[in-house]
Amino acid sequence: MTRIVVTGASGKAGRAVVADLLTHGYEVVPTDALAPTVDLRARLIRADLTDFGQAIEVLHGADAVVHLANIPAPEIHTPAYTFNANATMNSNIFLAAAQSGLKRVVYASSETTIGLPFDDPPKYAPIDEAHYPYPTSTYALSKVVTETIAGHISGWSGIPFVGLRFSNILAPADYEPVPTYWDDAHARKWNLWGYVDVRDAAAACRNAIEAEVTGSRSFIIAAADTIMTRSSAALMAEVFPGVELTREVGEFETLLAIKAARETLGYDPQHSWREFVAAP
Numbered sequence: 001m002t003r004i005v006v007t008g009a010s011g012k013a014g015r016a017v018v019a020d021l022l023t024h025g026y027e028v029v030p031t032d033a034l035a036p037t038v039d040l041r042a043r044l045i046r047a048d049l050t051d052f053g054q055a056i057e058v059l060h061g062a063d064a065v066v067h068l069a070n071i072p073a074p075e076i077h078t079p080a081y082t083f084n085a086n087a088t089m090n091s092n093i094f095l096a097a098a099q100s101g102l103k104r105v106v107y108a109s110s111e112t113t114i115g116l117p118f119d120d121p122p123k124y125a126p127i128d129e130a131h132y133p134y135p136t137s138t139y140a141l142s143k144v145v146t147e148t149i150a151g152h153i154s155g156w157s158g159i160p161f162v163g164l165r166f167s168n169i170l171a172p173a174d175y176e177p178v179p180t181y182w183d184d185a186h187a188r189k190w191n192l193w194g195y196v197d198v199r200d201a202a203a204a205c206r207n208a209i210e211a212e213v214t215g216s217r218s219f220i221i222a223a224a225d226t227i228m229t230r231s232s233a234a235l236m237a238e239v240f241p242g243v244e245l246t247r248e249v250g251e252f253e254t255l256l257a258i259k260a261a262r263e264t265l266g267y268d269p270q271h272s273w274r275e276f277v278a279a280p
Contacts, residue, residue, distance in 0.1 A: 192226070
């Protein structure tokens, strides 16, 4: 697989994925409804993926797609619009991939599918792929529906589909506010203090293209650590005292389990906020 379409290429994750794939020798075809604000080093195709015909066109001649184009979070648009737009874009790309005979579909799912925000405590921690599905918004529901669609279209077509349940994606410029989280453990409880560096998110997309997988599977993609300076066990004891820790966790180990992504995709997060912000 050498020719990769990246949808949502103008966004934070999309720009990083395009750069990572180009660095690793892939031919990249970026596409987005919006023009990029930086040079992508490849010509962007403007396309509205809620139109199936345009989805077919952008995938023409591709070997694989990294599909990131979606409304990226709840509360940007109305709940119904968010659900309808995301579900339509995703089903169009998946059906177009099957019709076009692509060899691999990689797509952005979300940590929200596993129960975020944790206004109600999780059932256990570290949370893994089995803590699913618990959508609490139409955004999260659109991702659950997307994973269901992926499973069926993969089964019909024989194309491997890989869903990446990204945690909160942060770029180096986003790390400046990190110290403001440390005094109140409740402020970031909504995703068990998780995040993922955008460079590791991009590497995960490449891992998902290259891994030997079959069928349709989804994986949690997070940093190896939390965004806090208190130990992970202490955070759970303070904020979620009734929630079982199913195993011993490292001092600052992520509570969004990435074991499955490590073992199956070869995902190996290399970046942390600690590169940019000094812990006390």
